[in-house]
Amino acid sequence: MRIKVLTIFPEMIRPMLEASILGRAIDAGFIEVELIDIRPFSELKHKNTDDYPFGGGPGMVMLAQPIVDAVESCAGEGFRGKRLYLSPRGKTFTQAMAEELSKDEELLLLCGHYEGVDQRAIDLVIDEEVSIGDYVLTGGELGALVIIDAVARLIPGVLGSDESSEDESFSSGLLEYPQYTRPREYRGLAVPDILLSGDHAKIARWRRDRALELTYERRPELLEKVELDKKDRLFMQALREKKSAE
Numbered sequence: 272m273r274i275k276v277l278t279i280f281p282e283m284i285r286p287m288l289e290a291s292i293l294g295r296a297i298d299a300g301f302i303e304v305e306l307i308d309i310r311p312f313s314e315l316k317h318k319n320t321d322d323y324p325f326g327g328g329p330g331m332v333m334l335a336q337p338i339v340d341a342v343e344s345c346a347g348e349g350f351r352g353k354r355l356y357l358s359p360r361g362k363t364f365t366q367a368m369a370e371e372l373s374k375d376e377e378l379l380l381l382c383g384h385y386e387g388v389d390q391r392a393i394d395l396v397i398d399e400e401v402s403i404g405d406y407v408l409t410g411g412e413l414g415a416l417v418i419i420d421a422v423a424r425l426i427p428g429v430l431g432s433d434e435s436s437e438d439e440s441f442s443s444g445l446l447e448y449p450q451y452t453r454p455r456e457y458r459g460l461a462v463p464d465i466l467l468s469g470d471h472a473k474i475a476r477w478r479r480d481r482a483l484e485l486t487y488e489r490r491p492e493l494l495e496k497v498e499l500d501k502k503d504r505l506f507m508q509a510l511r512e513k514k515s516a517e
């Protein structure tokens with residue numbers, strides 16, 4: 272997958288692309304991330320990329336011209352993928368969106384700054400606005416990194432077979448069950464016996480029950496979208512009875 276990130280602060284993004292799984296995925300050629308500095312596209316003498324908002328108000332607004340020209344230069348090089356603008360006003364990014372995007376060959380992420388971007392740039396060259404959550408960041412760069420990270424790990428080959436993306440929070444629709452590693456006892460806290468039993472069916476059932484329980488306690492709204500089998504339903508019924516008796 273080829274990802275283009277348009278930003279006035281490429282240095283905010285670059286170091287994150289060098290470490291860990293993302294760094295390995297890029298080195299191995301599973302993803303290619305091109306950081307495109309918007310500033311050189313400015314037609315203004317001092318390469319300014321922002322100006323005061325019409326109508327007044329605080330902050331600065333990013334100019335349409337350098338953004339539109341930067342995006343159009345990508346199209347000129349044959350880019351045909353989705354063009355997303357990171358903004359707290361956008362649709363909230365989810366695992367389902369990451370899964371959809373991971374099927375694409377190309378992706379463009381536009382990072383805004385200051386009080387936003389001239390609406391005409393959005394109208395002219397952006398397909399969709401995406402937010403990474405209900406809070407306001409200083410710019411879209413962290414949002415772009417969140418999207419790159421969540422999408423990259425879904426591309427086949429990026430995670431090793433021992434780093435599976437299937438059995439974890441959200442991909443099953445449930446929060447992930449608790450994990451333990453050595454030692455068997457730490458500061459008086461023991462690993463649940465069942466995980467040491469070697470009985471794989473029982474372990475799988477225990478993990479499913481813990482995932483159901485955690486999701487019920489912390490994010491009950493997620494349960495509405497999860498398909499429950501008969502054993503799940505029996506467990507949930509017992510759990511609800513136990514909770515209502517407490």
Ligand code: ADE
Nearest residue numbers: 357358359402403408414
């Ligand atoms: N830019 C500023 N805040 C943002 C958010 N919550 N998500 C994506 N981009 C942003």
